[in-house]
Amino acid sequence: MATILIIDDERAIRSTLREILEYEDYKVFDADNGFDGLDILKKEKIDLALCDIKMEKMDGLEVLTMAQTIKSEVPFIMISGHGTVETAVEATRKGAYDFLSKPLDLNRILITVRNALERGSLVEETKVLKKKVSSSKTKEILGGSETISKIKETIERVAPTDARVLVTGENGSGKELVARWLHEKSQRSNLPLIEVNCAAIPSELIESELFGHEKGSFTSAVKQRIGKFEQASGGTLFLDEIGDMSLSAQAKVLRALQEHKITRVGGEKEIEVNVRVIAATNKDLLKEIDQGNFRMDLYHRLSVILIHVPSLSQRIDDIPTIATSFCEEICGEYNMPAKKITTEAMDALQSLPWTGNIRELRNMVERLIILSDKSITDKDVLAYANPSIIQPRNGTSAEVHTNGEVKSESAALTFEKFDSFQDYKDHAEKEFINYKLDKNNWNVSKTADDIGIQRSHLYSKIEKFGLKRD
Structure with a gap:
């Protein structure tokens, strides 16, 4: 549930906006002046603010400027009964997401609010992804032994290509670090590295996690979900512990690798994806194939390049x-x-x-x-x-x-x-x-x-x- 802050010195406007937004299941705070509004912004987790421009105690543009120093990630929608092009431009220049003129239109309010919240969510996701990428830059593959030197040399040769890589090795040996460096040194490094631990996701949910689902496709699918393949499009998808993936999910991953297309659970539309896949496992996949637990055709698709990380x-x-x-x-x-x-x-x-x-x-x-x-x-x-x-x-x-x-x-x-x-x-x-x-x-x-x-x-x-x- 998103939380929205309303800052407006007109009680009628505050009441109308509160009624509209609470009907849409948003949590709402309100303030009749800029000082109180900024105080709420400091204390509460706010996802979006609606702020009037013309207020007595503090001008809305001043509130916007102060808010940028407190929580710059919170999008602001500015409201004015005296809207002009100059005012809208000034508000945008100071960091406002959008500008609404009075009298307020119900549909325009709801569309703008939804778009602003989606934008805020994307900004937050981008920050998380950037943090992951930057953290990978700080960790080196340590050691100068002959085996590690060969792994580093292989990474240098393979990373710039789109060749799929299968990384094997015991738990805790550093397989994830190899995958991160393959992405870091690739031509996709400016796009996301999306990681999926196949062993940590229940078998009945792995397909939804990888390929996404449409609203209503199963009982708990209350809204559309974008899967990891789509999230990683243009970048790299790291399938960790792939030896624990169910056979049905393996079949769909194989199809995605062959056709570069996926279909969300409950959906019919084929979605093109441009993903480089790196997989890792602590299991002997050839033994798993003999035991009927892993598909041989998927193994060959994944293991264009094999990198084995030795135990310590x-x-x-x-x-x-x-x-x-x-x-x-x-x-x-x-x-x-x-x-x-x-x-x-x-x-x-x-x-x-x-x-x-x-x-x-x-x-x-x-x-x-x-x-x-x-x-x-x-x-x-x-x-x-x-x-x-x-x-x-x-x-x-x-x-x-x-x-x-x-x-x-x-x-x-x-x-x-x-x-x-x-x-x-x-x-x-x-x-x-x-x-x-x-x-x-x-x-x-x-x-x-x-x-x-x-x-x-x-x-x-x-x-x-x-x-x-x-």
Whole structure:
């Protein structure tokens, strides 16, 4: 329900406008002078103002000028019984949305009010979109590992084209950031990036969300809705977690990609859309296809370019860069003095498995900033590590979770057996490397690639810890 403010020193005008607008289900405030009107504007959420020009205590144009400094986004419709072209031009120049002459015409009032409210809504949506775009500009894809460097190179090559891209990777690995940079570096960057989390929308609503619906097309469709494909027209549509989309919605997305046309739910008219689609998933879509959960033809439409974002455990050399960036960012957000992560603390962070990837690392850094003293030490890392990484048992021992699996009791870490954090870190690193080697059937090249280190570095670790194949 929109809220409208009426400012007019004639009681009859205020009463007539209130009656008309309340009949149309608008919420109405009114004031008989400019000072009271501006006071209401400051205190209440106002979507539109109707203001008389000729008033005794404060001229309507003065009210308009003052309102621009209070809430410039609120559209003003100016009213005058002595309307002239000069007055209308002056009102428009000062920022008025429109100008109405007395005696007021009912139809003209309602049409102008509706148009002004729609304009205000579009302005607000534009601000939100601009904020999203600007926020994407501030976040870089951090890291200099070989895998990340290749992803950045791929983005540079692919972004200027309209090729569809499928981004894969674990939850929290940074798939959304890749999608944002593909849009940011594209020729569509001055138009919106519209994001849809397919896993967060109930299956019965996903088609309405994507393609929109016509008024009355189903019980709760009380008005027409513009879908995400139309909203993104000219720009980019990011379909996150597309592996969770229902098969019926997949069929309609496929048609939209093939024909560049959509039809709203309950509608008959075909609407042309010019959209670049980027999709992302944490699922193995080829397995989903085998199980009948995902359409093969849609997979091929989406995966013109495939970008796989590695897990954080596969690029541990990037952790110092990422953690330092998070530390600076979070200290700034909290208006706290900058904190340094010591070398020992960074080594400790690199020794942890990070099943929650980048998202978990950011949470960890935030926790360390809040709870540690002037600098973040290795003892802080051990003390404040997420329970999903190290879970104490009866206050004396812990289990290490590696790649989502829990080590057996015999391999669990008992804090009392370590004299220093370095001893603890070496033990954890040895267990982690041994696990990865076993998992890869002692293929050293593949294991080195998996954990994000040079093969020569891995050979040194194997020799250091005396690891042998069983």
